[in-house]
Amino acid sequence: MIFAGDFTQLPPAIRKEATSLYSGSIGGKGLSETSFRGQESAIGKALWHQVTTVVILHQNMRQKIQTVEDGKLRTALENMWYKACTPQDIVFLYILAEQLYCSVMSLLV
Numbered sequence: 001m002i003f004a005g006d007f008t009q010l011p012p013a014i015r016k017e018a019t020s021l022y023s024g025s026i027g028g029k030g031l032s033e034t035s036f037r038g039q040e041s042a043i044g045k046a047l048w049h050q051v052t053t054v055v056i057l058h059q060n061m062r063q064k065i066q067t068v069e070d071g072k073l074r075t076a077l078e079n080m081w082y083k084a085c086t087p088q089d090i091v092f093l094y095i096l097a098e099q100l101y102c103s104v105m106s107l108l109v
Helices: 036-048 068-081 087-108
Strands: none
Touching: 068 087
């Protein structure tokens, strides 16, 4: 069986990795384990953890052609995934957030 998708997504922000499919725990944190949805969730996660052979593709094909700014964002996102952001990543993300904030505020004026 082949699974495809964006497996380098950042974990959910609300309940952290405990609720994501790729977390190490199996259980219904946040969902009642006696509810139908909670049972489905626990079964799905248990099935996911049965996968024993994994091939990780390291070359990002989505952003093959990119600007310098795209490259910085890609690097920052990759570093976030590995929980290894550099000070340069953080500065870049702050600048990006400020630019976004300013452009949204200019639309409101």
